[in-house]
Amino acid sequence: MSDATTTPKSFQEIILRLQTYWAAQGCAVLQPYDMEVGAGTFHPATTLRSLGTKPWAAAYVQPSRRPTDGRYGENPNRLQHYYQYQVIIKPSPPNLQDLYLGSLAAIGIDLGLHDIRFVEDDWESPTLGAWGLGWEVWCDGMEVSQFTYFQQVGGHDCKPVSGELTYGLERLAMYVMGIDHVMEMPFNDPDSPIPLKYGDIFRQTEEEYSRHNFDGASTGMLLQHFKDAEAECERLLAFEPEDPKSGKRIIMAHPAYDQTIKASHLFNLLDARGVISVTERQAYIGRVRALAKKCADAFRLTEAGADL
Amino acid sequence: MPDLLIELFSEEIPARMQGKAREDLRKLVTDGLVEAGLTYASAGAFSTPRRLVLSVEGLTAESRPVREERKGPSVSAPAQAIEGFLRSTGLTLDQLERRADRKGETFYAVVERPGRAASEIVAEVLETTIRTFPWPKSMRWGSGSLRWVRPLQSILCILSDEGGAHVVPLSVDGIEAGNTTEGHRFMGIGRFTVTGFDDYVVKLKRAKVVLDSAEREAAIWQGAQNLAFAAGMEVVPDPGLLTEVAGLVEWPVPLMGRISDDFLGLPPEVLQTSMKEHQKFFSVKNPRTGRIEGFVTVANIEAADGGEVILKGNQKVLAARLSDAKFFWENDLRVAKAGMGEWAEGLKAVTFHAKLGSQAERVERIATLAREIAPLVGADADDAERAARLAKLDLRSAMVGEFPELQGVMGRYYALEALQANPAPDLIRGLGEASGGPGSSPGRVSAIADAARDHWRPKGESDAVPTEPVSVAVALADKIDTLTGFWAIDEKPTGSKDPFALRRAALGVIRLVLGNGVRMHLVPVASDQMDLAIFDAIQGKFAVGEQRDALKRARMALAHAHSTTNLNRNAIATLQAEIKKLEDAAAKAELEREVATRFGHRDDQTSDLLSFFHDRLKVYLRDQGIRHDIIDACLAMPGNDDLTLLVKRAEALAAVMKTEDGANLIQGYKRAANILAQAEAKDGVEYSFGADPKFAETDEERALFAALDRAEAEIAPAMQAEDFPRAMAAMATLRAPIDAFFTAVQVNSDNEIIRRNRLNLLHRIRKVCSGVADLSRIEG
Known part of the structure; x- marks a missing residue:
């Protein structure tokens, strides 16, 4: 492990330091969810696991997709595919702010040299039926994280409350390393035999996906898939809990939630394709929210989501 | 202690x-x-x-000890009642006091609470x-x-x-x-x-915490000014920001930085808003250039390096933010120079209200009305219409999308660009070549552009009222259209609920009218404007087929009528003619029904809207110290939809009521009116003419005849000239003769001819006065 007080040399070193740090704080270091999501919050390790009374502590990197943010790899700060680092701890520990500040120190931010501020920012996800209170964290005027105490998810009160930290990894890493354009950021150690920059890995995909998101994706197919995901989600939740084959009580909350995630991403793509009008927008968001709520209802009936 | x-x-x-x-x-x-x-x-x-x-x-x-005493039931009361009393006091029987009174002995509960x-x-x-x-x-x-x-x-x-x-x-x-x-x-x-x-x-x-926020504010302001002065600059005061920043830090450390030359071409409002909203920076002005060239950020820490890293970081964030702003500005300028057609098109896709159609339709309505109002406020009708068409376009600009609070401010910049690049009148649909563009006159161009900024005003009670005629025309049209639109679809404020800020819009109209002395009858203006809103509402409901086509044709005919004459007064007729041409009988009947219902309520809604204006006006005038009964006395007079006239009358009446003659005239007037009303009720006739001085018996009676003649001769021309102070003064001269009359004369004479003559004389008092104001509404 690198000395925490030195400046990291690469994007991946920042990720590795965060992983090590949060592992040391007792978090289960999970892997990204294997589906397209708009933010780390969508990972069932956050949405579903923030429900019920079972204690929970997890940290993970989540690749996130925001189709409308595609800029063909040209914008120094904006990407349609980027990484979030997500920490979720239930119940929120009393020293969560200190733990968070420790993580900044771990990636080389000298707290005696920088101006760290917790600035009011209430978080709300209309598609997940979720909201919480907290801050955006500023480092020298730059927003580097979201810090949220979940109050409600999927329409359910969070009892106990989970503390959620979300780091925008590219932005944070660029700031720590003093990089001006994301594509210029070293991804691995610049002294490696084969040094790779962020752009070596993602410039081409940013171009391809920007074209795909804005012009390529078939809107007819997306509309149909949205309907399919919606129907499948409801169908899976309509099963009787008793599974005749295994003889167990099995509620398919996670598979149904996968369909919610799908619907949400399909909506984002349709939005990027510009085929959703202002009035329809609200209706689509409402449809995804309805699915998220049903999944949350179902998860609350399972062992992992129950009140003990 | x-x-x-x-x-x-x-x-x-x-x-x-x-x-x-x-x-x-x-x-x-x-x-x-x-x-x-x-x-x-x-x-x-x-x-x-x-x-x-x-x-x-x-x-x-x-705390001081407290002694509480409660009277209970009689000692001889049933056991249940006594038990109940014990329960409620939490005492036992032997703790109760017995006191003798006239009816026997009664239980008392005395609780001494010691000080805590x-x-x-x-x-x-x-x-x-x-x-x-x-x-x-x-x-x-x-x-x-x-x-x-x-x-x-x-x-x-x-x-x-x-x-x-x-x-x-x-x-x-x-x-x-x-x-x-x-x-x-x-x-x-x-x-x-x-x-x-x-x-x-x-x-x-x-431990590096300044407890008092006022002390932190002072330290920030002092520190920021010192930094600026040292560089020959000055901080732009912003008390709201100062309070906010003082709430973000426990140990304020102001740091000053420069804005990169790349961004100095941005409008100062953009620099200020971006720095304030996103980063809580104070703007720093260079007094030599008059530009915003620097900023002060307030850190919450005394950094080991004197804040160098912090400042560098903030500068970097600022550069990213201003790059965005610059990108928006340059893109917007491109659209503006091309005549803003892209934005005009875009407004069609923005819903103003589900029942009132798009922003584009609203702009059409405002343009129509601005044109009608223009001559009343001394503005050129073409300029007013053109300004109205430009005024809302910045809503589609990228900059206003990012900073909604810059709407209007950006509108002015973009309108100027558009007008300078496109002096020809083709910017305005529906205007003929003959009307000529304002491009040749910089004064007219700037008046039109100013209207894009100022038509939003007054934004609140403390905001100033625009005075430039084109701005006044568009500001009035904008607000009146908002009100008539929501009245047309029956979405009025109720109680504390006023989601569309209609009270503020009405107060805006009142202040614009009074502040500029605008002479305008609200009823016909509102009624015509409501026709347009109803029209658009119906259009929104019939979005397909033959009915839509008929509506479209009628609307086009209307638009044409507006651009060539003043306001169209035949909206319904035009529409009905189009409906008659419909072939499908069911469609025809449906549309006819819709038109009949909607337009059927129009006059009721218009008079309801006028009452709404009057209610707001009363509140407004009460704040200016004019009593509500004085306003009521003037509201009862004809022409009460001309607010300027109404207020002139009210002010004159309020002034005369402050004089001794004026205040006492009310007594005499009421006495006369009462006697007259009683006699008319008793006799079943109206005493309304024929008072003749030849039947007068006393000097006082004759004097009153003479005074009425004089007052009448004075009041009529004064009213004609809307010289209310003169009319009111003439009215007040009646006080002495009326008082003298009532002291000396008994109205109900045994002589029926004399009695009738006197009643008719009293009628003259009522008539002369009621031509000026309805004095019966005055209290006292």
């Missing part, structure tokens, strides 16, 4: 909530203490981002305060159920006197009150013990 110190230490409290929270803490605690029987000399509340603090000085050490120690009371009051604190938004955290604005971490609560300080025993959801706190998050010195308020303030400062 002990002093009380309370500190509620939490994670960061939103800056915007701190001011009210201080006040709430002070009030809730001191009210609670007083209610429990304590008194105090003074109390002060303070806040930082991490703490709410209350210091109470000179608190009484214990301040610490006991403080503990109760503080716990209640914490549990019921009125945060605008509060939250739970961890496994607890307590709510606070952000997690509450510790409570300091001590009472101190000459003997020393002691902790008030108190525990809220597992948080035990103590006598320690901590200082600055990064520059502090760990937890420390506090013995009283003075000790607290001193130790906090040592």
